[in-house]
Amino acid sequence: METFKAHLDKFISIDDQEFASVISYFQIINTGKKENLMLEGEICKFKYFVLEGCLRKFFINEKGIEQTTEFAIENWWISDTFAFEKQMKSDFNIQAVEKSRILMIDYSSQEHLLEKHPVMERYFRMVYQTAYAAAEKRLRYLYEMTKEEYYIHFSTLYPWFIQRIPQYLVASFLGFTPEYLSEIRAKLRS
Amino acid sequence: METFKAHLDKFISIDDQEFASVISYFQIINTGKKENLMLEGEICKFKYFVLEGCLRKFFINEKGIEQTTEFAIENWWISDTFAFEKQMKSDFNIQAVEKSRILMIDYSSQEHLLEKHPVMERYFRMVYQTAYAAAEKRLRYLYEMTKEEYYIHFSTLYPWFIQRIPQYLVASFLGFTPEYLSEIRAKLRS
Numbered sequence: 001m002e003t004f005k006a007h008l009d010k011f012i013s014i015d016d017q018e019f020a021s022v023i024s025y026f027q028i029i030n031t032g033k034k035e036n037l038m039l040e041g042e043i044c045k046f047k048y049f050v051l052e053g054c055l056r057k058f059f060i061n062e063k064g065i066e067q068t069t070e071f072a073i074e075n076w077w078i079s080d081t082f083a084f085e086k087q088m089k090s091d092f093n094i095q096a097v098e099k100s101r102i103l104m105i106d107y108s109s110q111e112h113l114l115e116k117h118p119v120m121e122r123y124f125r126m127v128y129q130t131a132y133a134a135a136e137k138r139l140r141y142l143y144e145m146t147k148e149e150y151y152i153h154f155s156t157l158y159p160w161f162i163q164r165i166p167q168y169l170v171a172s173f174l175g176f177t178p179e180y181l182s183e184i185r186a187k188l189r190s
Numbered sequence: 191m192e193t194f195k196a197h198l199d200k201f202i203s204i205d206d207q208e209f210a211s212v213i214s215y216f217q218i219i220n221t222g223k224k225e226n227l228m229l230e231g232e233i234c235k236f237k238y239f240v241l242e243g244c245l246r247k248f249f250i251n252e253k254g255i256e257q258t259t260e261f262a263i264e265n266w267w268i269s270d271t272f273a274f275e276k277q278m279k280s281d282f283n284i285q286a287v288e289k290s291r292i293l294m295i296d297y298s299s300q301e302h303l304l305e306k307h308p309v310m311e312r313y314f315r316m317v318y319q320t321a322y323a324a325a326e327k328r329l330r331y332l333y334e335m336t337k338e339e340y341y342i343h344f345s346t347l348y349p350w351f352i353q354r355i356p357q358y359l360v361a362s363f364l365g366f367t368p369e370y371l372s373e374i375r376a377k378l379r380s
Binding site: 059061062067069070080081082085091092114118121122124125128129130131132133134135136137138139140142143144175 | 249251252257259260270271272275281282304308311312314315318319320321322323324325326327328329330332333334365
């Protein structure tokens with residue numbers, strides 16, 4: 001749990017006693033590679049924080065192909081925010097890309113946590129603010145960049161993205177076919 | 191100010207006395223149509239809440255064309271979140287689409303406000319959470335929908351969008367040329 005405590009310390013001041021209470025609202029689970037945490041069409045019960053490993057969020061498109069929209073590595077949250085907050089069915093799937101160690105919290109525990117520890121409002125305000133700022137940037141890139149530029153941008157900004165994520169998932173995230181990604185990589189190498 | 195009080199009441203409990211203190215951290219301004227609030231390349235000093243009217247955020251693309259990425263009507267916030275929180279130069283412009291009445295707050299006032307009124311952490315947590323949830327949905331639409339589907343989706347979900355926003359800005363937001371938007375509209379009417 002030192003990982004999560006160290007992560008919280010970056011945003012808020014929280015002593016060991018309060019942390020012990022905060023952490024009691026969460027569950028820890030271990031997942032195998034490719035294990036599903038959330039399925040499309042089911043109520044979005046949890047949000048997930050990656051202690052170790054990597055998760056991804058995807059939906060099945062019209063052609064029946066998995067379209068990845070988000071990855072989460074260490075110290076990042078992932079969920080279907082809309083469906084979680086409304087406790088509705090999700091349009092997304094969440095799956096482990098690697099063997100992972102996950103902290104998760106359900107909606108009712110989150111409400112109790114926020115009531116008992118208002119400092120966590122500040123923490124989650126900062127988490128969502130950062131996530132929203134990243135989404136604003138990403139939307140701009142989608143307007144502005146060609147697919148090739150977007151790939152180069154991602155590889156440069158997030159080396160882990162290319163090193164850790166299997167190539168077919170990188171393609172899925174970027175909206176490429178795996179063949180097109182191979183072409184771009186070959187072109188960049190030459 | 192009743193507008194902002196009524197808006198806050200949807201998220202948090204705040205009595206008149208506390209509200210009087212909260213509102214003292216904000217400034218109110220009136221803008222004319224097409225008036226600029228924030229310019230690309232300048233420090234992002236404020237975030238803006240629309241009391242009345244409509245603002246938009248845009249950047250100038252490689253071809254020198256204004257690319258709108260976001261609109262804000264009544265009861266919505268708009269800023270360059272990343273640049274505001276880091277007090278850095280923004281990559282965006284913010285401009286009034288209509289004559290507007292705006293509440294704005296600078297970074298240092300926001301920090302003092304949050305320190306004095308922690309209940310506003312809860313409010314902003316919910317604001318950013320909602321904004322992030324909307325961005326997650328929008329990213330999915332960008333993967334999933336054709337431009338024509340995206341236009342129909344927007345017109346259906348947000349009638350104000352088509353009714354209030356000039357057609358050339360609707361085109362700019364959707365990444366269409368104005369000609370292409372006219373074609374789609376003609377096709378949908380027929």
